[in-house]
Amino acid sequence: MIRFEPRGHIPPILRLFAPIAAMAAALLLSALPLAAAGAPILRAFWLMAAGAAGSVFAIAETLTRATPLIFTGLAAAIAFRARLFNIGLEGQLYAGALAAVVVGSGLIDGPPALLVPLILAAAALAGALLMLGPALLKMRLGVDEVVTTLLLNFVVLLFVQMMLEGALKDPMGGGWPQSEPILDAGMLPPLVERMRLHAGFLLALLSSLLTHVLMAQTVLGLKIRAVGENPAAARFAGIGVTRVTIVVALISGGLAGLAGASEVAGLKGYLTADLSRGFGYAGIVVAMVAGLQPLAVVPAAIFIAGVFVGADTMSRTIGVSNYIADLIVALALLCVLVGGLFMRFRIRWS
Amino acid sequence: MLEGLFDILLSSSFWAAAIRIATPLMFGVLGALICERAGVLNLGIEGIFTAGAMAGWLAVYLGADLWTGLLAAAATGAAFGLIHALLTVPLGLSQHVTGIGVTLLATSLAYFTYRVYLPNVATPPRITPFQPVAIPGLSDLPFLGPALFQQTPLTYLALALFALAALVLYRTPLGLAIRAVGENPAAVGAQGLSVHGLRIGAVVVGSAVMALGGAFLTMAAFNAFFFEMTNGRGWICIALTVFASWRPGKALLGALLFGAFDAFQLRLQHRLGGVVPGQVFLMLPYLLSIAALIAVSRGADYPKALMVPYFKGQR
Numbered sequence: 211m212i213r214f215e216p217r218g219h220i221p222p223i224l225r226l227f228a229p230i231a232a233m234a235a236a237l238l239l240s241a242l243p244l245a246a247a248g249a250p251i252l253r254a255f256w257l258m259a260a261g262a263a264g265s266v267f268a269i270a271e272t273l274t275r276a277t278p279l280i281f282t283g284l285a286a287a288i289a290f291r292a293r294l295f296n297i298g299l300e301g302q303l304y305a306g307a308l309a310a311v312v313v314g315s316g317l318i319d320g321p322p323a324l325l326v327p328l329i330l331a332a333a334a335l336a337g338a339l340l341m342l343g344p345a346l347l348k349m350r351l352g353v354d355e356v357v358t359t360l361l362l363n364f365v366v367l368l369f370v371q372m373m374l375e376g377a378l379k380d381p382m383g384g385g386w387p388q389s390e391p392i393l394d395a396g397m398l399p400p401l402v403e404r405m406r407l408h409a410g411f412l413l414a415l416l417s418s419l420l421t422h423v424l425m426a427q428t429v430l431g432l433k434i435r436a437v438g439e440n441p442a443a444a445r446f447a448g449i450g451v452t453r454v455t456i457v458v459a460l461i462s463g464g465l466a467g468l469a470g471a472s473e474v475a476g477l478k479g480y481l482t483a484d485l486s487r488g489f490g491y492a493g494i495v496v497a498m499v500a501g502l503q504p505l506a507v508v509p510a511a512i513f514i515a516g517v518f519v520g521a522d523t524m525s526r527t528i529g530v531s532n533y534i535a536d537l538i539v540a541l542a543l544l545c546v547l548v549g550g551l552f553m554r555f556r557i558r559w560s
Numbered sequence: 561m562l563e564g565l566f567d568i569l570l571s572s573s574f575w576a577a578a579i580r581i582a583t584p585l586m587f588g589v590l591g592a593l594i595c596e597r598a599g600v601l602n603l604g605i606e607g608i609f610t611a612g613a614m615a616g617w618l619a620v621y622l623g624a625d626l627w628t629g630l631l632a633a634a635a636t637g638a639a640f641g642l643i644h645a646l647l648t649v650p651l652g653l654s655q656h657v658t659g660i661g662v663t664l665l666a667t668s669l670a671y672f673t674y675r676v677y678l679p680n681v682a683t684p685p686r687i688t689p690f691q692p693v694a695i696p697g698l699s700d701l702p703f704l705g706p707a708l709f710q711q712t713p714l715t716y717l718a719l720a721l722f723a724l725a726a727l728v729l730y731r732t733p734l735g736l737a738i739r740a741v742g743e744n745p746a747a748v749g750a751q752g753l754s755v756h757g758l759r760i761g762a763v764v765v766g767s768a769v770m771a772l773g774g775a776f777l778t779m780a781a782f783n784a785f786f787f788e789m790t791n792g793r794g795w796i797c798i799a800l801t802v803f804a805s806w807r808p809g810k811a812l813l814g815a816l817l818f819g820a821f822d823a824f825q826l827r828l829q830h831r832l833g834g835v836v837p838g839q840v841f842l843m844l845p846y847l848l849s850i851a852a853l854i855a856v857s858r859g860a861d862y863p864k865a866l867m868v869p870y871f872k873g874q875r
């Protein structure tokens with residue numbers, strides 16, 4: 211029989227070490243499918259590392275890829291802290307991107323100081339409103355938010371496809387289902403010349419800091435943590451659990467919406483139905499790796515982004531499918547769950 | 561334009577299509593029901609569908625016969641079920657997050673394996689799928705014959721599994737024990753039975769059944785493996801399980817109703833194509849699933865210990 215003894219105090223070094231060990235375990239486990247595919251394992255890992263961080267260009271690419279993951283990672287972290295399992299980040303990302311192109315591709319004209327905030331606000335609002343429904347259904351009717359948010363992801367993606375083939379289709383797009391481009395004044399400027407890294411990354415960092423302050427320094431943050439740790443006790447203490455959960459849902463959906471705006475207005479310039487390569491789902495992994503800590507979301511997102519970018523390079527060089535990245539990310543989630551167990555409990559056999 | 565829609569419902573070819581479309585959902589909802597009746601929510605279902613679809617197809621593509629392929633799919637599902645069960649039952653990890661992790665793992669492993677065998681193929685190679693088998697005698701019945709008794713063997717297998725599951729769950733001591741670990745695991749533990757053993761067993765068997773639903777897609781419907789072919793069917797099955805109040809009979813009915821709805825919207829799409837964008841129709845199954853969840857939310861009769869981990873000696 212296995213027994214779990216809760217640790218009274220978790221040493222900080224263990225908090226840091228557990229997720230790192232979990233990532234190492236995930237990478238090690240991914241050697242199995244790599245070997246099964248006949249890839250030279252050490253060379254593959256070396257190519258991945260070099261592709262993710264081997265040059266200034268590689269690092270800029272990794273940070274570019276990390277940008278949406280920071281937003282979706284924060285969105286998942288704050289929701290999970292309040293025990294609201296928002297798995298609809300992918301849909302909220304697309305809702306945000308859709309709102310960004312609706313507002314930013316000619317509806318309103320103005321200087322960047324006006325247009326950029328408007329685009330971001332529209333995207334955050336769209337993502338927030340999309341999460342409002344599942345949160346209300348959970349709190350009012352007890353409908354499991356995991357299933358509703360998952361199902362909504364499909365609805366939103368189909369809605370985006372419908373818009374891109376209809377009302378929002380770019381007549382100059384050569385027949386492709388894509389939106390009209392965001393006006394130049396609405397674009398997030400690049401940070402480094404001749405590289406794709408854009409101001410959305412700074413916005414992501416700022417969001418991480420603000421989320422941290424919200425969670426650690428404000429009354430609302432205290433209430434969110436109380437609701438997550440023990441909803442019954444929180445209710446007893448006079449905290450409006452429904453109200454707090456709704457606020458969390460809005461913030462979480464809003465952050466995911468910003469991920470969409472940042473991708474459209476920072477990177478692509480227009481919306482297509484393949485804007486996100488699973489950034490919504492990867493955001494969940496980022497949040498779990500970060501231990502649901504907003505500041506830790508940034509390094510976690512950069513690591514996961516590095517896996518994706520590195521796998522692309524490796525795949526181009528030795529021809530192994532870049533689905534290995536998705537595989538490593540999935541293994542990372544499962545390993546970090548087990549790692550968290552070792553962190554919180556002493557495990558004894560009896 | 562809408563005249564004749566009622567006639568659709570009276571044609572046996574419509575019901576044949578409805579039952580065909582319902583078949584993967586029957587496997588999925590039955591698998592989810594078996595897991596959840598034992599107290600374990602298995603959100604790995606979406607990935608298990610994909611992995612089952614892939615494993616069954618691959619085995620046949622590499623030269624195995626169809627039934628061996630089906631067995632490969634079930635074994636793949638059982639393996640992922642075992643991962644989910646080990647993490648959530650003895651280790652007591654969050655069933656929500658672990659399930660999402662299993663879905664990500666199973667999906668990406670399926671895609672990766674597909675690319676190992678077919679690195680650069682754009683047109684997925686086809687296999688010779690299960691063919692419809694007319695049941696002698698019954699298939700000659702008016703209306704019911706062409707609708708129900710001229711299906712592929714997988715549809716008959718799904719119906720048989722439903723009967724078997726209902727029999728085991730409600731008429732055997734094992735079934736009683738499985739239902740009891742979903743309601744009151746401490747009582748089962750006090751009887752000297754292994755709560756963990758029962759739960760792990762139920763999740764492994766349930767996941768194997770789920771994988772058959774995926775296998776239906778590649779081995780009796782599309783005859784090839786496509787990326788994103790599962791397309792949320794797993795999540796729909798989770799919603800259907802709630803809708804069915806965790807009862808096999810209602811679950812079968814729910815899957816059939818859903819199949820009928822889907823077949824109906826396909827015909828509607830055919831008639832209204834060009835007027836209403838196709839995506840509107842494609843959204844309907846997901847919206848219907850959400851509507852079904854809302855409809856039963858007030859009276860949802862959850863297994864009491866669903867998502868509650870059990871540790872011996874703790875209350």
